Amino acid sequence: MATVIGFEGSANKLGIGIIRDGVVLSNVRHTYITPPGQGFQPKDTAKHHRDHILPVLKQALKDAGISPAQIDCVCYTKGPGMGAPLVTVAVVARTVSQLWCKPLLGVNHCIGHIEMGRLITGAVNPTVLYVSGGNTQVIAYSRKRYRIFGETIDIAVGNCLDRFARVLKLSNDPSPGYNIEQLAKKGEKYIELPYTVKGMDVSFSGLLSYIESVAKQKLEKGECSQADLCYSLQETVFAMLVETTERAMAHCGSDEVLIVGGVGCNERLQEMMGEMVSERGGRVYAIDERYCIDNGAMIAQAGAEMYSSLNKSGGWGTSDCVGISGSWCTQRYRTDEVEVTWRH
Known part of the structure; x- marks a missing residue:
């Protein structure tokens, strides 16, 4: 022991x-x-x-x-x-x-x-979506390695959310990503943003630059609210992550998805992933903010x-x-x- x-x-x-x-x-x-x-x-x-x-x-x-x-x-x-x-x-x-x-x-x-997620949820051999402030990867285990099937080619999804929270001057307590999530729940208008998936990889830097410029213009003109922008940002980046995760599942023949990393606490990401996985007859595993x-x-x-x-x-x-x-x-x-x- x-x-x-x-x-x-x-x-x-x-x-x-x-x-x-x-x-x-x-x-x-x-x-x-x-x-x-x-x-x-x-x-x-x-x-x-x-x-x-x-x-x-x-x-x-x-x-x-x-x-x-x-x-x-x-x-x-x-x-x-x-x-x-x-x-x-x-x-x-x-x-x-x-x-x-x-x-x-x-x-x-x-x-x-990954190992903490496996311990807490009991997931056996899941496709892993690792999303945090510094990392974004789609991972699966094979032959003594955790293999990376897709990842960000520039900034991580958590970094994208955090930097936009700074543009809006949102509080960093308890975290900028959490405060974007709460504001996004009040969003009503979807604003189309760049959707950049390149094979199994994703890119967020262009999307961030675009929404930063759009935010200033549209907010000044009263064409949208901060909540609308947060809602649009979440829907777009999470859709990109769900798409690449689904392809990894198909390749591996997996019916489990484990979401780990700080952004994995986001309830909307869990909901969107759950919808995709349920259509494939699988199951999503996620853990709370403690782990x-x-x-x-x-x-x-x-x-x-x-x-x-x-x-x-x-x-x-x-x-x-x-x-x-x-x-x-x-x-x-x-x-x-x-x-x-x-x-x-």
């Missing part, structure tokens, strides 16, 4: 979670929130993580009701993500690994989302799978104290770079 702690800090969410054999013992998170109209910069985000990581760590241990001696493995987000925040959190993970004399594992952020938004428990869960696999293969002993020589970070750590040794 392994107990694993996970450190997440690839963007503006700082999270530490503890997992024991698939049971979440704690999942503490602290979010860096900027004023309306502003994004978060790497330097400032890293400072936020430095300021809050020790209280978050203490709370995670307290909520789990365990001591460091009961931890079997320390895991941290290796990438992808913002460089300065990644390194800030990795330094703390390295330090506690050495202080507690525990093995240290670097986890791919995307695979953390959908970046969190430490997902890093712990993916790390626990890796740790168990390493132990079974004789990769190390459970009492080994691993050095920091291999514990580096990378802002560009692709999902399909990781050998998935724990799935069959």
Whole structure:
């Protein structure tokens, strides 16, 4: 029975979670929130993580009701993500690994989302739609890898939504994407926007530039409301994602879709995906904001799978104290770079 702690800090969410054999013992998170109209910069985000990581760590241990001696493995987000925040959190993970004399594992952020989604929903072998502020990918497992069937060729869908929220000066609390979702529910008029699907890939930068210019013109003339613009933006970008996901399902012969990542909390995206999947006789799996938004428990869960696999293969002993020589970070750590040794 392994107990694993996970450190997440690839963007503006700082999270530490503890997992024991698939049971979440704690999942503490602290979010860096900027004023309306502003994004978060790497330097400032890293400072936020430095300021809050020790209280978050203490709370995670307290909520789990365990001591460091009961931890079997320390895991941290290796990438992808913002460089300065990644390194800030990795330094703390390295330090506690050495202080507690525990093995240290670097986890791919995307695979953390996937493994947490599989754990919570019970999805067996789904086609995965991974949508967040920094990533947009359609993924399926095959031959020891999570294969990328399609992805954004420029900005991520979450980044597109967040940047438009800044144009409208919407609050960043609890998140700009959430506030766009709430405003979109009040939209009544659909404004046609560029729809850019290129094979299995999608593009959002041109759409964002277009709606930014249209927003200013139409709002000044009173031809539409902010709610109409948010509604139109959501309907367009989500339709693009549903289209590419359906093609991946058809290729893989899959009848399951798992939506992960921060944008996966969006109820309209879940509804649109549900309509498509139900027509194919399948099922959509989604998780709530506790595990959908970046969190430490997902890093712990993916790390626990890796740790168990390493132990079974004789990769190390459970009492080994691993050095920091291999514990580096990378802002560009692709999902399909990781050998998935724990799935069959």
